[in-house]
Amino acid sequence: MVGIKKKPQDAKPSKRTKSLVKKLVKKKNIITILVSGRPIIDLLNFFKGIGNDINLIGSHGAEIKYKGEKPYILESVKKIIKKLRKIRDEIELILKDFPCFYIEDKKVSFAIHYRNCPKEYLGNLAKIRNAIREYEKKLPINIIEGKKVIEVKPANIDKGRAVNGFKDKYGLSNEITICIGDDVTDEHMFESNKEGLNIKVINKNIKTNASYYIKNVAEVQKFLEGINQAFQ
Secondary structure, three states, rough: OOOOOHHHHOOOHHHHHHHHHHHHOOOOOOOOEEEEEEEEHOOOOOHOOHHHHHHHHHHHHOEEEEEOOOEOOHHHHOOHHHHHHHHHHHHHHHHOOOOEEEEEEEOOOEEEOOOOOOHOOOOOOHHHHHHHHHOOOOOEEEEEEEEOOEEEEEEOOHHHHHHHHHHHHHHHOOOOOOEEOOOOOOHHHHHHOOEEEEEEEEOOOOOOOOOOOOOOOOHHHHHHHHHHHHOO
16 A cells, blocks of 8 residues: 555555455445554554444464454563564664664564665665574574565464454355455565455566455555445
8 A cells, every 4th residue: 555665664555445445344335454564553643533343353364353353462472572682683783883774673574674774784684584494493583585675573463364364363264255465565465365355466477376466556546446335
């Protein structure tokens, strides 16, 4: 729903996107779930006014919020949070002299953004990966490589598992599930939704578990507008 930004904190949904989501949430015959790598607190801030009426999956599935309920963190994730902070502190020491790297603290995970780094600083990526992999041998954590970002999260969580949890919660079986995403982490969601409709937001052909493509955010907005109009 948001294009790539130089600074992750600038990646916020537009007024049009917010309006489209608010309309979808109000549809009685549609269950809308926002799935994100961002913390749930960010999503609630983006969509103020409908927080109680919205289903949310945050931090790649580590955080859950069902409509009408309070958000919570998975118990398996709570056990690893302190150790993730220790890893983050070590990475910060490695990068302390390279301010072009930005470490985003997501409470239950953290992300190292290097979109704004010149090529001569990218040699630090090997140091980062090696440090994290040493921890990965001993702790239940995973490394995610995204678009100019490395994220460290608890193991055994992903967007696909989280979406399946919502299907069980609402007793969904024969309904059509439509998943839209642009990130590598959305592939788990597509993989778990083989019987549904999966749409990758991308402007070039890449390997994906999705069967359909949408070029950009503007086309996603058009698609959501069409759904809103179809379910008046």
